[in-house]
Amino acid sequence: MAEYHDEHADYVSGEEEYEEEDADLLDAAEGVNEFSEEEGLVDDEIDEEDDDEDDEAAEQGGGGGGGGAGGAPGAGGQGQMLYIPGLGYIPLANFPGLGGMRGGGPAAAPQQPEGEREWESLSDFPAATQEGLLNAMQALREDGRTELTLLVLGKGGVGKSSTINSLLNERCANVTAFQQDTATQPTDYSRVAQGFTLRCIDTPSLLDQDNVSDAKLEAIAKSIREHQVDAVLYLDRLDSWKVDTLDRKVLEGVTRVLGPDIWANAVLGFTRASESSAPAGVDFAAHVQARAVALRSAIHKAGGPADAELAVALIENSSRCPTNEDGEKVVPPAGTPWIVDLVEKVAEVALNVEPFQYNAKAAAKASNPNRRRKWLIPLVLAAQIGLKLLLDRVLDEDGCRGDANGPFDEQTVRERREELKREKEERKRKQERKKALASGTSAAATTFYDDFTEEEDEDDF
Ligand SMILES: Nc1nc2c(ncn2[C@@H]2O[C@H](COP(=O)(O)OP(=O)(O)OP(=O)(O)O)[C@@H](O)[C@H]2O)c(=O)[nH]1
Numbered sequence: 001m002a003e004y005h006d007e008h009a010d011y012v013s014g015e016e017e018y019e020e021e022d023a024d025l026l027d028a029a030e031g032v033n034e035f036s037e038e039e040g041l042v043d044d045e046i047d048e049e050d051d052d053e054d055d056e057a058a059e060q061g062g063g064g065g066g067g068g069a070g071g072a073p074g075a076g077g078q079g080q081m082l083y084i085p086g087l088g089y090i091p092l093a094n095f096p097g098l099g100g101m102r103g104g105g106p107a108a109a110p111q112q113p114e115g116e117r118e119w120e121s122l123s124d125f126p127a128a129t130q131e132g133l134l135n136a137m138q139a140l141r142e143d144g145r146t147e148l149t150l151l152v153l154g155k156g157g158v159g160k161s162s163t164i165n166s167l168l169n170e171r172c173a174n175v176t177a178f179q180q181d182t183a184t185q186p187t188d189y190s191r192v193a194q195g196f197t198l199r200c201i202d203t204p205s206l207l208d209q210d211n212v213s214d215a216k217l218e219a220i221a222k223s224i225r226e227h228q229v230d231a232v233l234y235l236d237r238l239d240s241w242k243v244d245t246l247d248r249k250v251l252e253g254v255t256r257v258l259g260p261d262i263w264a265n266a267v268l269g270f271t272r273a274s275e276s277s278a279p280a281g282v283d284f285a286a287h288v289q290a291r292a293v294a295l296r297s298a299i300h301k302a303g304g305p306a307d308a309e310l311a312v313a314l315i316e317n318s319s320r321c322p323t324n325e326d327g328e329k330v331v332p333p334a335g336t337p338w339i340v341d342l343v344e345k346v347a348e349v350a351l352n353v354e355p356f357q358y359n360a361k362a363a364a365k366a367s368n369p370n371r372r373r374k375w376l377i378p379l380v381l382a383a384q385i386g387l388k389l390l391l392d393r394v395l396d397e398d399g400c401r402g403d404a405n406g407p408f409d410e411q412t413v414r415e416r417r418e419e420l421k422r423e424k425e426e427r428k429r430k431q432e433r434k435k436a437l438a439s440g441t442s443a444a445a446t447t448f449y450d451d452f453t454e455e456e457d458e459d460d461f
């Protein structure tokens with residue numbers, strides 16, 4: 001790990017770009033709509049759409065089965081794209097005059113909560129995935145729960161909606177290929193299986209241009225005011241190789257509006273978890289480890305509790321995600337079936353950490369660094385005053401007992417002490433007069449003032 005950090009220090013620091021030749025990919029990873037031909041991201045996206053259409057055709061043809069329906073949404077719901085130089089790819093649906101779909105292609109996903117319904121698409125998962133999911137739900141049920149609420153957070157385009165679609169094995173959440181999702185409100189997708197409710201809350205991008213949107217964070221806070229959140233899935237892309245300023249702003253925004261306690265319930269999810277997401281020449285597992293370390297550290301710096309474990313789950317929503325012999329979608333390096341792995345990690349948090357209950361007052365108080373240690377102020381002041389009094393006393397006593405020429409005899413010590421006592425009484429009297437002068441009536445003040453100046457004059461001689 002040490003070698004790795006030396007070679008790729010910017011993983012953790014996030015200050016520098018990784019390698020020049022990867023700059024295009026880095027831009028793409030940060031959501032800039034420039035895609036490196038070398039890395040084939042454009043091809044990737046378009047291929048995904050093609051794959052999605054193929055999947056759909058296969059399902060309509062009666063060939064559905066296995067994990068087909070849950071394939072990567074790609075631009076699911078968007079239909080064909082039109083390339084406009086300078087603007088990029090725009091859904092053809094936006095141009096009905098050009099043959100954009102208004103009933104032909106896949107229907108756009110609903111934006112509003114659609115309520116609770118039976119999780120029918122659970123049975124379309126491969127048998128091993130179904131078994132894994134039912135086992136996780138059973139563990140929760142044995143703990144006395146009948147539902148699990150998962151809040152999905154992250155920057156725009158990291159794959160929040162795609163992950164919910166993969167998890168529910170449906171194309172319910174709106175997936176946008178080129179960050180055109182203008183949603184401002186969270187959307188609730190609840191599915192019931194064998195009496196257990198899995199509630200996934202999809203959230204809009206937490207950014208507006210280059211700034212964190214407090215309005216969207218407030219909307220999220222409002223949506224979770226009514227029910228507890230068992231786990232939070234904080235998503236980022238695995239092919240993004242650093243925690244940058246925007247990431248930090250998002251993490252700080254989450255802490256500021258929702259409160260630092262929310263991080264105790266977090267699982268970190270990295271989407272696009274394919275071998276190619278690691279930089280050239282870097283071992284995949286080491287890349288994942290470095291990204292996890294950097295993100296955990298950034299969350300900690302943003303106010304997350306130091307003891308939060310923050311498990312990491314790898315996610316690949318692409319329809320090109322490899323599968324194992326049981327038909328389950330798997331991720332490198334060990335070929336882990338990722339949907340079950342993700343749900344197990346989420347269930348683990350739900351079982352071991354108190355559910356997060358949003359509380360506006362507590363969040364504001366806990367996340368405001370100016371207020372965090374306010375209770376210490378009176379204690380520090382009292383300690384300072386006590387110390388000063390003690391120091392004065394020690395110095396006075398020291399002055400009575402001797403000077404630079406050595407200690408005084410007993411008689412002199414006694415005289416010095418009495419002198420010191422008189423001086424103190426005199427100082428006290430003067431202070432009282434000053435106070436009276438400041439607050440008294442003008443007549444009284446004049447008297448005191450005369451009296452005071454006379455004495456001051458006396459003192460001068
Ligand atoms: N290859 C690959 N593409 C993905 C993955 N997850 C999401 N995408 C693609 O990334 C793009 C954005 O995905 P979304 O699911 O809309 O992302 P989001 O976080 O919901 O975006 P906003 O709602 O705009 O915040 C789409 O083109 C997805 O097909 C993944 O795991 N692998």
Ligand SMILES: [Mg+2]
Nearest residue numbers: 160161174181
């Ligand atoms: Mg989305």
